[in-house]
Amino acid sequence: MSKGVISKDEDYSQWFNDLVIKSDMAEYSPVRGCMIIKPYGYSIWEKIQAVLDGMFKDTGHSNAYFPLLIPKSFFSKEASHVDGFAKECAVVTHYRLKNDGEGNIIVDEEAKLEEELIIRPTSETIIWNTYKGWIQSYRDLPILVNQWANVMRWEMRTRLFLRTSEFLWQEGHTAHATADEAIAETEQMLNVYADFAENWMALPVVKGRKTANERFAGALDTYCIEALMQDGKALQAGTSHFLGQNFAKAFDVKFTNKENKIEHVWATSWGVSTRLIGALIMAHSDDAGLVLPPKLAPIQVVVVPIYKHQEELDNISAYVDSLKKELKAKGISVKFDNRDTHRPGSKFAEYELKGVPLRVAIGSRDMQNGTVELARRDTKTKETTAQEGLAGKIESLLEEIQNNIYKKAFDFRAENTTEVDTWDEFKRMLDEEPGFISAHWDGTSETEQKIKEETKATIRCIPLDNKQEEGKCILTGKPSTQRVLFARAY
Amino acid sequence: MSKGVISKDEDYSQWFNDLVIKSDMAEYSPVRGCMIIKPYGYSIWEKIQAVLDGMFKDTGHSNAYFPLLIPKSFFSKEASHVDGFAKECAVVTHYRLKNDGEGNIIVDEEAKLEEELIIRPTSETIIWNTYKGWIQSYRDLPILVNQWANVMRWEMRTRLFLRTSEFLWQEGHTAHATADEAIAETEQMLNVYADFAENWMALPVVKGRKTANERFAGALDTYCIEALMQDGKALQAGTSHFLGQNFAKAFDVKFTNKENKIEHVWATSWGVSTRLIGALIMAHSDDAGLVLPPKLAPIQVVVVPIYKHQEELDNISAYVDSLKKELKAKGISVKFDNRDTHRPGSKFAEYELKGVPLRVAIGSRDMQNGTVELARRDTKTKETTAQEGLAGKIESLLEEIQNNIYKKAFDFRAENTTEVDTWDEFKRMLDEEPGFISAHWDGTSETEQKIKEETKATIRCIPLDNKQEEGKCILTGKPSTQRVLFARAY
Structure with missing residues (x-):
């Protein structure tokens, strides 16, 4: 066991925190829930960025940059979107400080904004407001844009890399003439993420779709990659959303199609964040410290x-x-x-x-x-x-090490993925042998919610490669046609 | 003249704006003074980043990332620093929105921050607060860190790329054991910027120091590179600051030196921003559109x-x-x-x-x-x-074009840099043949201020390669030992 790092069997959560700090990856800042990414940690982010950026460009995307601040009114235009994010928004209300005459620096109440501005938690709204000006005809489509940026979601319980109020990420935002094309883009980017996770991070992932409960606020369909950490908890490592025409309708983005008819544009968005660094650490490291796959080691x-x-x-x-x-x-x-x-x-x-x-x-x-x-x-x-x-x-x-680290994680996941058919066994597994649980579910949000309340386990995804199989819901006993993947998650 | 672009002789300012918009570089956003950098503009920023980042790494620097938000109290710790930035700060006061029950999304007053947070206009304060934890002994020095980030300065009059409320930049922040070492770093980074401007942007620059009036808020000495635009106005293209021990004292950052004595640490900071793209456009382009130097052309x-x-x-x-x-x-x-x-x-x-x-x-x-x-x-x-x-x-x-663009800008600057010895000629030149004016100045802030009030010209810099020469101040007639460089500036 390395000096200053607790054993992961003793306290996994503390082990992770110790590792991040002692290996000089990152530390907390004096600002609630925000982190300082130190040079060693940041150099891993630079490697991640370089590889992913190349993959995005190879699939036809360009980078752009949109404003940090979003007018409150934009943010509210898509109803489920604002419901999903309003509870954790940093709000800018003033644009000046002043000296109060007694040497204190205070907010200048005369410099109050007419409309409050939100620090972006994600950029769909400001970007779709912009796309309105970029799109008139099918000839302007598709738009394939990505942004590398910081975003902010005010979190009450934070953890270095895994959940911080500010984090770094990329967010792709694409616009298409047809639903099919948008869905193909959503799936393509999911595959890019899976490829990156497996071949660079040495992290085996399950590709799947989220249930309605777990979808991105504003999406018709959310695809994800899910990985298993060494404590048997799942970690969502990337998401790719098919947004349908929701944002196009909210921001009135229409185009003239080849048949000269006017339609709303179809959208996707997709992102991964500095959370990947947390996944990288949690998946491979041991009591002596980090274990980095050679392809991402600084x-x-x-x-x-x-x-x-x-x-x-x-x-x-x-x-x-x-x-x-x-x-x-x-x-x-x-x-x-x-x-x-x-x-x-x-x-x-x-x-x-x-x-x-x-x-x-x-x-x-x-x-x-x-x-x-x-x-x-x-x-x-x-x-x-x-x-x-x-x-x-x-x-x-180095090649052998890369493969070995992947294989170890793959074998761990195989050992810790179990098909379960009874409610008692489901609960016992979660407590005693946590991991991915493949079980039948009746397909309703109510049942999913009840399972979450009773066990803290969520449906991580409906795997894309699921085979159809008759069965009974683990909780209600109602008929089911496929197994879904449950776990407690980060 | 290109469609939709006014001639630069007719209206230089409008010409610049037209060019930026029509060439698909950038556009204004609905958020006051913030811009959207479109893929074509952003790809130039990516090239700038890649080259500069390589230069920073070759000179021993690493990248890191510090929080976007700075507690108001930190921001106020260095007196001249807060004076310099308080008037243009975006202030975060709340961390949640809510539905008012009638379908309106409003700020949740129950989620008011105890201490307001400032969106970084620059990061000296949060970084020096962090360095306190990183530095104990001379063995921990130097710290050579750079950050690529967005910053915000609430501007009332904005112009695409040149002056926007939010902009992208890099900010280097280094910590040293001695003043000499910090000064050497300040000068080294100035040379890196000049090298980049001349050899990549094809932009000839004058290296110099700012007068006390024009220094960075909190610096003992500010070095800069100054370029001349085609309308005869100057543009500051990069700055490198020797901060002395000001921030170390404000944040109590001390170290034990080799002689086992405790001292405050010496600091530098240096930065260039997306403003460089504005300089690139203004320096070389013509009525038909952009003229990009091949080394930075997407x-x-x-x-x-x-x-x-x-x-x-x-x-x-x-x-x-x-x-x-x-x-x-x-x-x-x-x-x-x-x-x-x-x-x-x-x-x-x-x-x-x-x-x-x-x-x-x-x-x-x-x-x-x-x-x-x-x-x-x-x-x-x-x-x-x-x-x-x-x-x-x-x-x-391509090589010939790169050289030719540089030579053209160099010749333009030579033709528009004039030694002036009388006040009348000084004023006439500024109005009729604007450019760099090399003139004697008595060295006082009062005189500098008066000249600025009467002519809007500022001292761009005291060139590093100035020869010593007896003369009389252009305004007061008092004795002077060297010429300084005046111009109206962006």
Whole structure:
């Protein structure tokens, strides 16, 4: 167990918090529920951004930027939307401070806004108000726009990365001529998210649709990817919404179609946030610290020299320089930690805590023998290996680590996904062996709500690849045609 | 003159606004003074970000993210800082809306914040409050952090890109053990900005220091880069501040130095914003539209086919495919506009308006002759040239265009920078031949203020490369040892 980090079996929630803080990822700020993303944490966000941004562009999207502040009246135009977000909005009411004459800085009541402005919790309203000016004809469609931005939802119970009042995210907002095209876009972006989660984050996800209860406020259909954390709780890692014509109607966005008829435009929106970093940590890490998949690790390889005398270090450094060059040529990020203020053991602990996938240690004996010591973070195994061909070996090891981390998470999920057919077993599983529970449900919001009230478990999704199967609702015994995925969730 | 764009000689300000709107760069939003950056404008910001971010990382900086909202009390801790920003702050006072029972969404007065929160106009206060927790010893220094973020300054008179209530920027905030090191950082970042302006934006800049009047609120010294726009007004394109120990003292940030003594930390901050896009447009564009330097142009080359029959287009397309491959291999961005909904002439006008540096037009006769028509946006010249070796020719032409745009701006500035020695001539020049005026000044804030009141001209900077020279103040006749740079400014 790493210094200052509690064991995850003892207190999972505290373990997560300790990890985030001790690994220098993030910390709370003095502003309620807002976090400071420190350079190490932010560099993971930069990697996530770079990969996703490339995927968005490859699927034809461009970035744009819309205002932070939304007039209250816009925000209220789509009824279910405002119901969903009004309870957690930061409201700007004034635009000036002043000195009260006694040296106190106070709000200047003369600078009160005529209409209050809301800090965006999401941007559908301001964007659809804008699209009204961009769209006249089918020739103006589709509009495929994404925005990287900060958003704010005033949260009472917050948790670093997973639920903070301000967070960073991307929000795609697209406009289409037909429902089919919008649905295809919604599904395409869900697949992009799933691809990213599995192939970059090493995080297996279930693709599915939300029930009406769990839908985005204003959507006709919400698709999601759901992942399982090591404590058996689910985490929604991304959502993609088919918004139908709701926002087009609220903002009067119409177009002339090819048949010269006027119609409302069809919409989608889709987003992932800094929450992904929380998922990444929770899914793979252990009591010794972070375990990062190599494809998203800010430092993929760290090299630690072990020496007493300067000549020894010089000798090691000369070799490391050439190794670094070879690794960089392969696109592998490497750090040579030659600080003389820290002992090797303390460096080992630091990089273990920070989840660096591979550690290379080199001493004078290694230099004589033409070897290094290579340590894997994921398996905690060490081996002595030849300097010759090391760069190539590191390259394939990183790939192996990426695959191994995925496999471990995949196996964990398989072990913790259970088909359950009785209410007693359902409750017992949630308490004693939490995980994904695949169970029959009668399809009503009432039953879903009752299950949530009694067990805190929600329907995470109706998996897209569900097979049709006769069964009885776990709570009411009414007939059901498919299983859905339940879990307690973050 | 392009459709919908007024001539810049007729109304420079309107010309700029027309250009921004017609070229699809940006538009105003319904929120006072806030803008919507459209995909074409945002793609230039993405290029600016990518280049600058690389430069920041090459000089040892990392990115991080700090909260959008700053408690009012923090904001007030540094006296001159709050004086500088209090008059233009957006203030958050509530965190919830509610339905008033009659279907109106109103602010919930029960959700009033105990302490108002300010939307960051700049982040020194929240960052230095954070650094207090990060710094104990000289071993924790320097801290070299940058943030890409949105900020808000409530402006009464706004102009797209140049002055908007919300804008995007980067703000570097560094912490150092000594004043010398902090000053060296301040100067280094000024040089990074100048390098970027000149070598990427093709914008010649004067590096200098601000007078006490024009300094950043809370700085001991403000360095800046100043550029000259085509209407003879100056534009401050970037600033780098030596903050001394002001913020460290306000937030009690101390460290133990190598001699085991406790000292306050030394600070810098530096930033550039989406204003750079305004500068880019204003500096180079003409009545036909944008003129973009190739290194920042989202599309560097556009290819327009000229044809009547599908077979002709097929023939042209086959050639363009191979040309595109060659250009992409050279890192040149190219768009093949084969839309059949627009005529070639309308496409030509569109890309002229959008400032695409090079246009290639290809018809069937060209295909027979093995030629293309090549048109330069900067010089508006056309030539017929061989298809053979075209990619290489385009590559060197883009470089030539970049240099030519810079040279044009450089020559313009040289022609419009004048040494003036009398007050009458000073006033006459400002009205009749506006530009940079190099003149003697007695060094007092009073004189500077009087000149500003009488002429609206300000001291843009005291150039770093100033030679010492005896002279008399242009207004008061008092002795002066150097010329400073005056202009009316954006």
